[in-house]
Amino acid sequence: MTTIHTTQQLGKALRAARKQLGLTQSQLALAAGVGLRFIVDLEAGKPTLRLKNSLRVIEALGGEISLNGLPAPTGGDDHGA
Template identity: 80%
Template sequence: MGSIRTTEQLGNALRAARKQLGLTQPQLALSAGVGVRFIVDLEAGKPTLRLENVLRVIDALGGEIQLTGLPSTPAVNPEG
């Protein structure tokens, strides 16, 4: 899969993954613990969806997010 830079591209990619897995929108919603309306909105590229739920859907599809191109930062020491 290529680079995703818009909510529409993300929605299209997730719809394609769902269909490739043979899942309906209600089945994916149940698996991810979200409503069917959320899946519909996500696949339509709605830009104001809750990130936590987007991540749940990606996980339910067996995917993960990887960020590239960001500057690297040194590890933060939790003790300060």
């Protein structure tokens, strides 16, 4: 498991995962359904990227997000309540 505290750390980790899988940035963009520019910016640690697209890239690389230290959600899927 990789602990991430900054957007730069996230970008570095995702770049390393992409390279380990032998994917180009273009191939990853296609697999995740995002643009090449998004992959370039994500790997550079740009802090203003869409979370939804970032999650798509993480999923395309076979990863997942785990939140530690936060209380577990209760009830259903409440959006912003």
